[in-house]
Amino acid sequence: MSKNGITNSRNVAIVGPYSSGKTTLLESILFVTKKITRKGNIKDGSTIGDGSTEARDRHSSVELSVAGSQYQETNFTFLDCPGSVEFTQETYNALVGAGVVVVVCEPAIEKVLTLAPLFKFLDDWSIPHLVFINKIDRNSYGYLEILHALQKVSSRPLVPQQYPIQEDDTCLGYIDLVTEQAYHYHPDSPADAIAFPEDLAEVEQITRTEMLETLADFDDRLLEELIEEIEPPQTEILQDLKQDLSADLIVPVFLGMAEHDYGVRPLLDALVKEAPSPNITAERRGLQTKADGDTIAQVLKTYFNDKGGRLSLVRVWQGQITDGMTLNGERVGGIYQLLGQQQISIQTASAGEIVALGRLEKARTGDTLSNAEEVESLPKVDNIPPVYALAIVPEKRKDEVKLSDALNKLLDEDPSLYWEQHGDTGEVILWGQGEVHLQVALDRLRHKYHLPMSTHLPKVAYKETIRSATNSHGRYKHQSGGHGAFGDVYLDIKPLSRGEGFQFHQTIVGGVVPKQYIPGVETGVREYLQKGPLGFPVVDVDVTLTNGSHHSVDSSEQAFKQAARIAMNEGMAECKPVLLEPVLNITVSVPNEFTSKALQLITGRRGQILGYENLPNWKAWDNISGYLPQAEMHDFIIELRSLTLGVGFFDWKYDHLQEVPDKLADNILTSTSENQAK
Template sequence: MNAKVRENTRNVAIVGPYSGGKTTLLESLLFVTKAITRKGTIKDRNTVSDCSPEAKERQMSVEVSAASTTYQDIELTFLDCPGSIEFAQETYNALVGAGAAIIVCEPVIDRILTLAPLFKFLDDWEIPHLVFINKMDRFKDSFMDVLHALKNISSRPLIPQQYPIRQDRELVGYIDLVTEQAYHYHVGNLADPVPIPDHLKEEEHLARQEMLEVLADFDDHLLEELLEDIAPPQEEILNDLKQDLSEDLIVPVFFGIAEQDYGVRPLLDVLLKEAPAPTVTAQRRGLTLEAKGETLVQVLKTYFTQQGGQLSLVRVWQGELTDGMALNGSRAGGIYRLMGQTQQSIGRASVGQIVAIGRLEGVHTGDTLSSQGQPSQTLPRADVLEPVYALAINPENRQDEVKLSNALAKLVEEDPSLYWEQHGDTKEVILWGQGEIQLMVALDRLRRKYNLPMTTQLPQVPYKETIRQETNVHGRYKHQTGGHGAFGDVYLNIKPLARGEGFHFHQTIVGGVVPKQYIPGVETGVREYLAQGPLGFPVVDIDVTLTDGSYHAVDSSEQAFKQAARIAMTEGMVKCHPILLEPILSVTVFTPCECTSKVLQLVSGRRGQILGYESMIDSKAWDQVKAYLPQAEMHNFIIELRSLTMGVGTFTWKYAHLQEVPEKRK
């Protein structure tokens, strides 16, 4: 392995909330590094990323997109990640393989909270990250106020490496806090060095001093210099910044206007000088630098293209990947460097590179792949998000039902946060995901890629029914058509059971009034009836006892007694005061503390029973609310929850119990 190749590679995920300008920043990065000659725009739908029909139609990222470029002999691969919370799984899967991340946000304090889930994921995984405050031409709040808001959601100290220069409320340049050199921006050209404005000298000094004090928390030598009032050399500051960022100890902050390329070159410079090399990232994952003959890669994203079939986006963690190499027993059908949807065939890929591999059958997103058949170690993967929104789907053409399951399996492979099932009670095909937009994108793909247009409706609530009263009932089945007839005669006792007891069947026959060989037929008849009670739903929590009966020596049969039991149940159940039961879910809602009171009102307004709430141990300024909620009230719950929590609230759920439906709901 060429050590220079390993050290001259960087891969960086671009993350942030929807509309922050991630795709615009990527266009600027590619343009400044001369990977493209003309920048595309989201409005014109001609950007390198956001190139799928679903992304263009919605003018938003709906899946991870890779683009590579070279800058000052360093190969850079950028992963443009979706900003919508509904596509967070895509982002998390990509971040697992990234060496560093750029969090792109707007300079609006009210929107800073939307970054909280990203900061938590990056901090939990110890992924080096920096902040790029974009759209500084729309600056409404002061830079220091925005910085303070960012600090409130990060468990790592944030330190600005730049200070803004404004003129008549317009951003015209910046001060580099490391070199203490001021610059003025120019559209299409490098920023010009200028003297630090007199009115900013004190502010610049305070900001730089704060940066140095944070760095000194991790460097005793620097701390000594500051205590002795010795000005540290620039090289020492840069080394501290590089080491602390690589170890995910600090979060540097930069800013600019990506649409005009302002601030993009300093951002590139910091990626080259301070972002960790692939060897550092590999060590953080517990990998040795020496391959020992094994090539180790991890799948970050799976695509199914209409022309080339399956395409796996992978990060090379160890060794060298070559075309035709067998990984976990599946042979690589081509190695490609991606530029959005454009594929450039390459013969090999080295440690740290992110490339696409064609036709790796049986390989899934998150898998660790090895050239030795079975990987020597399995790399950690992002947890799959639990589903929070569902639609029942049906093919417009019923003949398409046979190919639906295969197409849905491919959708789930592309986006593991999707999930589908055929419900055991309602028999509906239900597609689960993170929200309405994600499911609409999935349905668009079903139509476009697999020619499977679907109709949708809200999933049915799997109601059950039970009884309140006990009764005794007689059922007789007698049928004569010539020759042997059919005769069965039973007496049943029907009574309710406690909630959750299910179904019990007994018999207290004495004297052989119902022969033993016919009793299973009675139980079968009862069970078949319970599939749909008098209210139209499956019956639960009921005890049925066969107490008496009679038979005919010639005409009786197990089938006849089954029919007699069904007749008895049909007549008897209506006398037992049947009641409707609804499923109740145990729900845990995760919300910022400032939104907790609104969440409590939301739960109560949906017939929820609040069990309590408490602060989250691993997330400062967040609460978790535990409650019981009827499943009938859950369909749009995630939509309202996100509306109340700036898009960051979420929940987990599991089935708890059945509960009688209130009278007005029946």
């Protein structure tokens, strides 16, 4: 531990698009640092990362994996984040606790755009990050072409620190642009220093000069040296790299082949020498770094094991956490370092560390934890709005009572999920970020909580209204010995403008319908409107009680309620009922090269374009606003991502009801009748 109470540690998040090789890089890092003696394989399900059943079934990351190791007397905690866009919330929540981020990508220009949202998030949060171009042996482009493409999606200048040595499309090694020393890769060992390849001298010098000139933009002394053609000392270059990376001014770039451990040691060297220490990260958050200060931590992730045990993964920003201490009014029931699925019990955790805490039942992802009576909450990531839904039903009826508790635990683990019991359809609907996201959630229900589910598409909450007005009469008369039942009403039924709902009036004079029975009439009307002549709830209707009659002995409120239902049943069929569907107000965000395709997608689903404009604070992105029928929303996100390399996204909210086109309405009503007949 250093003098100010911060451990000599680095918290490193590993992020990148699906299939870029993040988990393979983590496995290589753990092997190179001798944390493991044998590397696992994703296909075999033997890696430290992706240890959950759901991840191994899919051979891809579906939740945050944590692993610690040590390299050159520095303690590392690595956060292996999911790459799929459907698990973006999981990644963003974890990045808040990282001191530096390694962005893993492939040397494929056509895939570079997939990094744009990630770079935007890192820049918005001012999180230092560097790029590791993985699978460099599969490079079919020039190295400088890849750098140029990457620069287009990064608002921070890229600073390459290595240049590849290639021969016949094979990467043999690299040149360190700081020391200008060339190295040759070797399996199972560090790269060997070799003589400088003279055929690369010109392009290496150009790339190195660009690196120095970028650093000089933030260092006047270095700028003067370059102007005077003075070779800057290596220590000065490294110091500039460290300062500028820590301040999130630049994005250093490294390369390698994680599968073969190539480039992993130089990456680790850079993380030791250039990545910001925990005290710098804490100070940028406005926190004290004293060991004896109040304890402040933030929850990055919530886990539930198969037995229901709760773990809160936290970044300790200030002070210390000891086993048994109280945070936010709850006693810590264990402190653990994680190595994939393994939990290693420890007694204390110091500022700068990421650990798991047991039994904090009230702690939620993003929460600020402290032993102080009052502490200002740290910024946390907003939950991403859900865009894909399935209606779920327990396969076993007896499991219905356990469902809500299990769903709430799912939401604790993954805040980008949402569930509701729909007020109109009565269905339990699970919302998420896509088809795979929900399937993972359903697998967790099955594996962790023993709640297998059947699923179907959610019903659309259709409504109906009327196009014309009518007068209707309803009489209810019943004799069964003793007192009978009698109610008699006349109703005026007319349509209202869209969105006005239901209105009830009465113009009774002379007491033909006694006052005490009028509420029964309104109740009967309201009950009828729950299911109109087309079979759906009725909206935007005005009903006025105009006349009627009663019997001094046989009339009752219940009898007038029945009379009202009879009048509504007879009258509504004559009012030209029409089917209504819910329409959403949507905002679709895409790179402007895909704007025309997004416009076609909306209009092709019966949508209406309201307009489009530049997306604020996004380089070369557009925002499209419009209306979309909810019936067309179900797989909208799937097609949108397919059209935009996975980066397009949209937000939505309910806006209004509109008439369903006649032909489509006929199909809906026919389908509804057939389903009810089954």
